[in-house]
Each structure stands twice: as structure tokens, then as C-alpha cells.
Amino acid sequence: MKRLLAVLTVFYCLGIILVSLIWVNVWLIFGLWLAVFIATCFSLRKQYQFLILVFLLATLLGGYSVKNSYILGACNISKFVQYKDRNVYNLSGFVDSLPEVTQTGTVFIFRAQELQSHNLKWRCCGKVLVNLDFPQAINYGDKLILIGNLSRPAGFGNNRHTYREYLMRQGIYLTMHIKSSLQIILQERNVGVKLIGFSFWLRERMEKIISRYLPDLPSGILSAMVLGQRRGVPWLVNNAFVKSGTVHILVVSGFNVGIIAFIINLLLKIMRIPRDVRIILAVICLLIYCMVTGATNPVLRATVMGIIFLLARIFKRQPDMYNSLACAVLFILIINPRQLFDIGFQLSFASVLAIVYFYPKLKTFLRIRNYRNKVLRFIAEGLAVSLSAWLGTMGIIAYNFRIISPVTVLANMLIVPLATLITLSGFTLVLSGVFFPALAHFSSITISMLITLLLNINALVIKIPFAYFYL
Numbered sequence: 001m002k003r004l005l006a007v008l009t010v011f012y013c014l015g016i017i018l019v020s021l022i023w024v025n026v027w028l029i030f031g032l033w034l035a036v037f038i039a040t041c042f043s044l045r046k047q048y049q050f051l052i053l054v055f056l057l058a059t060l061l062g063g064y065s066v067k068n069s070y071i072l073g074a075c076n077i078s079k080f081v082q083y084k085d086r087n088v089y090n091l092s093g094f095v096d097s098l099p100e101v102t103q104t105g106t107v108f109i110f111r112a113q114e115l116q117s118h119n120l121k122w123r124c125c126g127k128v129l130v131n132l133d134f135p136q137a138i139n140y141g142d143k144l145i146l147i148g149n150l151s152r153p154a155g156f157g158n159n160r161h162t163y164r165e166y167l168m169r170q171g172i173y174l175t176m177h178i179k180s181s182l183q184i185i186l187q188e189r190n191v192g193v194k195l196i197g198f199s200f201w202l203r204e205r206m207e208k209i210i211s212r213y214l215p216d217l218p219s220g221i222l223s224a225m226v227l228g229q230r231r232g233v234p235w236l237v238n239n240a241f242v243k244s245g246t247v248h249i250l251v252v253s254g255f256n257v258g259i260i261a262f263i264i265n266l267l268l269k270i271m272r273i274p275r276d277v278r279i280i281l282a283v284i285c286l287l288i289y290c291m292v293t294g295a296t297n298p299v300l301r302a303t304v305m306g307i308i309f310l311l312a313r314i315f316k317r318q319p320d321m322y323n324s325l326a327c328a329v330l331f332i333l334i335i336n337p338r339q340l341f342d343i344g345f346q347l348s349f350a351s352v353l354a355i356v357y358f359y360p361k362l363k364t365f366l367r368i369r370n371y372r373n374k375v376l377r378f379i380a381e382g383l384a385v386s387l388s389a390w391l392g393t394m395g396i397i398a399y400n401f402r403i404i405s406p407v408t409v410l411a412n413m414l415i416v417p418l419a420t421l422i423t424l425s426g427f428t429l430v431l432s433g434v435f436f437p438a439l440a441h442f443s444s445i446t447i448s449m450l451i452t453l454l455l456n457i458n459a460l461v462i463k464i465p466f467a468y469f470y471l
Helices: 004-021 026-041 047-069 163-168 194-213 216-227 235-244 254-270 275-292 297-314 321-335 337-341 343-365 374-401 408-435 437-461
Strands: 089-095 106-117 120-123 127-132 143-148 172-178 184-188
Touching (some): 004 047, 004 321, 004 337, 047 321, 194 216, 194 275, 194 408, 194 437, 216 408, 216 437, 235 437, 254 275, 254 297, 254 408, 275 297, 297 321, 337 343, 374 408, 408 437
Parallel strands (some): 127 172
Antiparallel strands (some): 089 106, 089 143, 106 120, 106 127
């Protein structure tokens, strides 16, 4: 079977969905998997029976993985805290994320190591989401003692997705609210993973360059497009892009990963570095960029696919898009199978899958290859890509956000090329800000003009009659 990995991935996902819908004991799933595995070993010479059993194995493995993901270790900190617990705890550990500091507060993920209450101590593990009511200079890797109450995350949200479920998919089962800096004791700095610390430092450096040369609004939009940091994007701007169906430009995606690979490859080629060495260095840079942008699902998907395509050049093989996409799906779901129910995960893979499947068919239907006019051909190809992505994501967006945007196809044709130019200019701004500060001022003027044009085009598009409507 040519695309066996893709088919196995479908059955693996099916197992995750089935076990999430019905209650099944994890040991029962494991027992069934073991029985099917033994039967598979005895049917190696029976081709069709063997394939059916392999597909069943993949389904059971998916079900087992998602069921096992809900089983917390005995040391998990949530095991020591009751549902309504008003005890004051001393929690030791280190900062496990890049803190988000605003004028009103600070938020970060804390990796727990020790818990103390009423002269009792427990070794523990797991993550806690910490909210400070004040800005605090805290860095990734800082070892702290936090004093306060631990509570379950709030369950607000719609019936389909709640805030508690969102945090649980990240392995966070508790939150801590701190009102005073006296509740924080700094013990040691830089105890985290050095590579992660370096990626966070690099992201902060890039953000500072962007904010130095651009006003607040363009800076926030560019940081979202280049670094995946959306906290500087106002709600009104984000909502306007949701209405036009182009909010995906405000996140880091496969295009950004492609730009990084292209820039690195070009620079190394100019330096006359051998091809295989260039590819290996490009892979390393892609991994670093993935960590810099927070390793979100779209970036992880694009990074895995990009690495597969780069390594295929070393081994002189032609990678299959469906198998490459399946490899990216498995990479994410094996780490955390509950990501299958994350909207960002679904939209990222659905859009790519739709483009891979629908675009060639639309290209043949519209007979784009017969167009002699290059401008007309470019417009037709943009229409085919935009329509393909819309067909693949329309159902997910309608179900989760209760909105349908027929104007999405037109909006993407106008906005995506402009967003591409802005993203390229953004990387130019960051590089020039480091090496050629004088050139960065000219880049910032261009970017500000392009972002203003982007916002105006989006505003005009959503004013078209029946551009969008809520369900």
C-alpha cells in the first residue's frame, strides 16, 4: 500500500475519537490490543487479514494512548489538592514558560517539584498556571517558592470547549493566584533547559527589535505574524479577521517555516557550504524557530513536514505529501493525543489536507495550465488554493465559532499575498535591526504602510453584503 502511514494515522485518530466518546477501561483496551497483536503475528502470510488486523491495532493504540493520557502519575500535584481546598501551600519549583508580563499582571507556567502544608512535605511533579496581580520581573528557569492557594481551573466557555479542557490538554490541572510579591521567594536562576532558555531569549530579543522600530498596533500584528505572539493584537482587529476568515495570518504557519528554510539555505549557499551540511543546519534552525514561536500545532506540523522534505533531499527520495502530513499528525498525537480535539490542530491539518486534495482537482477543472496570461494564471491559482482551504475548514469553523464567511475566498486572495510580503519584510526588519540598524528604519516605514493597507482591505471586505453571517 503506497500510503500505508496515512491510512494508519486515520485509524489511530479514529481510536482516539471512539474511546473519547465511550467509557472503556484502559486495561481492557490493552488486553484487546495484545490479543490482536498476537493474531496479527499469526496472519503474516494472509495479506488482507493481516492488513485488517494492523488497522485494528492502530485503532486500539489510538484509544489506549488517549485513555492513558488521562492517568496521572502518583506524584502529580493535583493528587495532593482537594476540589475545594483553602489551605495555604508553599510550592517549590521553577518557571517553565516565558512569563507574559503586562501593566496589570504576570502569567506563567510553573513546574512543581515540592509541596508543603502544615509542616508536611511531598515530592511532586506536574504543571501549575500561576497568575500574579502585578508585573514581576521573572524569567524562564527561575527557581521559586510560591505561597498561596491552589485551585482547579475555571470551567467557563461554551458547551464544546471550556477553559479547563484547554488547560488540561496542556497538562495543567491546577492554578495559583498570587496577590502580593511577598508570596514569591527567589531561590536560584537559570535551572531550566539551556536550549529552551536560549530560544526564549531569542524571542524576547526579536520582540524588542520589532517594538523598537514600530508603533504599538503594527508591532503587535507583526509579532503575531512572525513570532506567533498575539497578545499585542487588539480584540477588534482579531475579530475583524475572524469575520473575513483570514485570522490564520495572525499565527505562525508553514509559510513562516518555509521562509526560514529559504533564508538559511540562501545564506549558506552564498557562503559555499556543501549541500548536505546546509540541509542539516537548516533543520537545526527550523527546530530553534519552532521553539522560539512556542511550538504551536501549525508550527510543529510545518516543522516536521519541512524536516521530512529536507532530509528527503539528502537521501534523494521524493516525499509523499499525505505520508508527510500523517507523520506530523502522529508526532503531535503520540506526545499528546488530546491535541486531536484542539481547534488549532484541526484547522491547521484540515487546511493543508484540503489544499493537497482539492487544489490539483480545481487546477484541472479550471484548466489553469492553459492560461497564457501570467497575471490571470496567478489569480486563478490563488483562487484555487483559497477555495481549497475554505472547503476544508468551513465545517470546523461553522461548528466551533458559529460563523460562515463566504467572503473568505476573496479575502484570502487579496490579503494572503499582502501578508506574505509583510512577513518577509518582518524578517528583514529583525535581521537589519541586528546587523544594519540604519536599514531597519526604512523597513519599519514599509511595514507600517503595508499593515495599514492590510487592515483597510480587510475592513472593506467584511463590509460587502453577506460577507459573513452567524449561525
